[in-house]
Amino acid sequence: MFKTISSFENLLQAYSLCLKDNRYKQSRMEFDFNLEENLAKLQWLLQNGFYKPYPYTYFTVCDSKKRNIAAPAFRDRVIQHALVLQIEPLFEKQFIFDSYACRKAKGTHFGLRRLKKFLQAARSVHGKNTAIYVLQADIQKFFPGVSWDILLRLIKRKITDPLVFELIRRIVVFHRVCRPNKKSLAFFNQSLSLRERRGLPIGNLTSQLFANIYLNELDGFVKQNLKIRWYGRYMDDFFIISSDKENLKNVKKAMQIFLEEKLRLSLHPQKTIIQNVSLGVPFVGYRVFYDHILVRGKTLLRMSRKYKARKKQKAKGWLSQKSFEATQASLRGHLKFANTHNLSKYFFREKQSESLNGYLGLEPVS
Numbered sequence: 001m002f003k004t005i006s007s008f009e010n011l012l013q014a015y016s017l018c019l020k021d022n023r024y025k026q027s028r029m030e031f032d033f034n035l036e037e038n039l040a041k042l043q044w045l046l047q048n049g050f051y052k053p054y055p056y057t058y059f060t061v062c063d064s065k066k067r068n069i070a071a072p073a074f075r076d077r078v079i080q081h082a083l084v085l086q087i088e089p090l091f092e093k094q095f096i097f098d099s100y101a102c103r104k105a106k107g108t109h110f111g112l113r114r115l116k117k118f119l120q121a122a123r124s125v126h127g128k129n130t131a132i133y134v135l136q137a138d139i140q141k142f143f144p145g146v147s148w149d150i151l152l153r154l155i156k157r158k159i160t161d162p163l164v165f166e167l168i169r170r171i172v173v174f175h176r177v178c179r180p181n182k183k184s185l186a187f188f189n190q191s192l193s194l195r196e197r198r199g200l201p202i203g204n205l206t207s208q209l210f211a212n213i214y215l216n217e218l219d220g221f222v223k224q225n226l227k228i229r230w231y232g233r234y235m236d237d238f239f240i241i242s243s244d245k246e247n248l249k250n251v252k253k254a255m256q257i258f259l260e261e262k263l264r265l266s267l268h269p270q271k272t273i274i275q276n277v278s279l280g281v282p283f284v285g286y287r288v289f290y291d292h293i294l295v296r297g298k299t300l301l302r303m304s305r306k307y308k309a310r311k312k313q314k315a316k317g318w319l320s321q322k323s324f325e326a327t328q329a330s331l332r333g334h335l336k337f338a339n340t341h342n343l344s345k346y347f348f349r350e351k352q353s354e355s356l357n358g359y360l361g362l363e364p365v366s
Contacts, residue, residue, distance in 0.1 A: 002163035005086050006046040011039045014081035018074065027074035042075060051079065051167070053174045056201060070175050070201030080205040083167060088209055090158050095212060096219045100284075101235040102208035108284040109337050111234050112293065115283050118230040118241045119290035122277075126243045134281050135240040135248040138271035139215075139259070142236035143207065147264045148172055148197045151214055172210070175201045198264070211235060214263065221258050226251055234284055241277070248274050286338055293338040300343075307331060307347060 004010060015035070019028065031038050045051040054073040061067045072080065095103070100111035122132045139145070152169060159165045200207040215233065222228045222240070228251065230241035242248050252272065259265040280287035285299040295303075310327045313319035328348070335344050 001086055001159075001161045002046075002167070005082050005164065005167070006043055008039060008043055010082050010085060011042055011078060014078050014085060015039065017081045017085075018077050021077070031074050031078075038075065039078075042078065046079070046167070049163075052170065053079075056175050056203070067202060069203045071203035072175075072201075077205065079167075080171065083164075083171070084205060084209055087159065087164070087168075091209065091213055091216075094158075095216055096223055098232040099212060099216070099219055100232065102212065108234065111232055111284055112286055112288065112337060114232055115239065115281060115288045116290065116293065118232070119277055119281070119288065122230060122241050122243065123290050130243050131245075132241065132243055132277045133245045133248055133274055134277050135242070135252055135274050136272070136281065136283075137238055137252070137255070138268040139236035140266050140268040142265065143202055143211070144199045145265050146198055146200045146211070146214055148199075150263060151200075151210055154213055154217065155210075168206075171204065171206050172200070175204070217263060218255070218259065221262075222251075222255070226254060237283070239281060239283060245274060285334070295335065295338050295340060295343065303331060303334065304347075 015031075042051070053076045056070040056072055059069050059071070061069055092103070098111075098114060100106045100108070100114070119132070126132060151172065152165075155168055156165060159168065200210055215236065218238075219231075219233060222231050228240055228242075232239055240248065240251060242251075252267070252274070256267050259267065277290070280289050280294065282288075282296055285296055287294045287296050307327065310319060310324055314321070314324045331347060332344070335347070
């Protein structure tokens with residue numbers, strides 16, 4: 001496997017996948033200037049055991065919430081794509097069907113449709129007069145809380161090639177080392193406590209796969225041990241549909257114990273709730289009912305603010321027509337998966353109101 005990962009053909013394919021990430025425009029052009037030479041150098045570093053990730057770029061993004069991002073260098077992004085291309089199919093076979101994040105033919109809209117289908121199934125099985133409940137949970141500080149030791153142990157079940165495993169270990173650990181070398185890494189590994197030997201950088205491509213590997217243990221516990229029928233997960237956000245409210249309370253306790261004992265994680269106390277589905281189930285930016293879907297209130301306000309800002313930038317000549325049309329296409333893409341006829345008219349009519357409050361009378365927004 002390591003020979004395949006480090007092959008020139010695989011690195012070239014990985015490079016082509018990196019071109020889709022606009023964040024790396026400048027560094028990508030620098031890499032492009034001597035493309036074959038740079039890919040050949042990466043191949044030599046891998047095959048001779050000298051590859052070490054460059055220091056990361058750290059920054060904070062404030063969107064729906066504040067996130068600390070650790071972005072790898074462009075050449076390290078190429079290595080991560082080369083690795084994921086080969087190891088992802090091995091792990092994909094063991095993932096459950098209703099894990100939606102960062103998987104081929106899955107994603108947010110697939111998870112959205114599955115949740116609506118589960119709500120319809122529960123209503124069909126139990127009847128419209130029976131109360132249906134949802135346990136909705138979120139894992140507290142998931143990416144910073146992932147244990148390196150547990151993650152690497154889970155990965156080692158599938159990855160038997162020692163060279164591939166060493167490459168994975170370096171990617172997991174090196175984002176904490178400013179200038180990695182053999183001595184600094186050995187000291188770093190020995191000096192860190194269990195509490196410190198944790199955390200995955202959100203900017204890494206591999207972190208998405210590693211997160212699914214880590215939480216696949218929870219998926220297996222829920223499906224095989226707890227025998228839950230209507231369960232779905234998008235990264236660290238998951239739901240369980242049931243007509244038995246007391247059973248959901250017991251399930252919540254069992255999951256909390258499993259997370260703490262097996263994965264060293266915990267449920268978020270404020271974001272773990274049990275409520276009637278008649279209020280709608282908030283999931284992946286929408287509020288889902290058995291017969292319709294709305295855009296979530298917070299998501300709607302955030303989209304409205306961004307769109308207005310883009311319109312002002314375009315009016316002042318700071319934004320090109322092509323970029324503005326891309327923003328509109330993205331907005332339409334999000335809206336089309338919900339019942340948003342009037343909402344679309346609000347966004348795309350010629351004279352848009354300055355306040356979203358004018359829209360609230362047209363269609364209920366949760």
